[in-house]
Amino acid sequence: MSETPPPILVVDDQEKLLRLVVMLMNRIGFPDVEGVTDGLQALERMRERRYALVIADLEMEPMDGIALLREIRADDALMNTPFILTEASFDFEDINVAHQAGADAFILKPFDMAVLKSKLKQVLNGKPRRREAPVAAETSLSMDFPMLGKF
Known part of the structure; x- marks a missing residue:
């Protein structure tokens, strides 16, 4: 018997894209x-129900x-929720800011199914965060974002 897949919350202000990602x-x-179509709604839902992942x-x-x-990262009850950011394009500053804020992964739109599956597996099998020992972005960037390589 396989385990039931965990609940996931998708947040996108463009309703057509939101429906597409859910599908x-x-x-x-x-x-x-x-x-949900905005961040405030997402926080409300997350305080009502535990999600295994936010995209x-x-x-x-x-x-x-x-x-x-x-x-999410500032809230003790939510801080360990894995988080994937999506966008049509990312520049280095977006990636740096998001990494420092605690993003677990990035996926470019439109989604490549193989990349999506790989990122989901990576993020859902990740280790929980520990607030007392933050990891410096410089030391973990190449581990968390292998596409960036070493600096």
């Missing part, structure tokens, strides 16, 4: 996927993906 997640084996768009209004991530 993709269902299609690859995650039947329990909820979608959020970087560019949203009124609360963008980084602000949502910072709120």
Whole structure:
């Protein structure tokens, strides 16, 4: 008997993209996927229910993906929730800021299914965070984001 896939929360202010991501997640084996259109709604849902993962768009209004991530990491009850940021393009500054805020991974839109599956496996099997021993971004960047290589 296989284990039931964990619940996932998707956050995107573009409703068509939100529905598409929810559908993709269902299609690859995650039947329990909820979608919301803004960061405030996401925080509200997360305080009502425990999610195994949040997938959020970087560019949203009124609360963008980084602000949502910072709120989650600052909340003791939510801080260990794995978090993936999505966007059509990332520049180095986006990646640096998101990494420092505690993002677990990035996925470019449109999603490549193999990359999506790989990132999901990596993030859902990750280790919980410990607030008392933050890891410096410089030392962990190449481990958490192998596509960036060593600095």
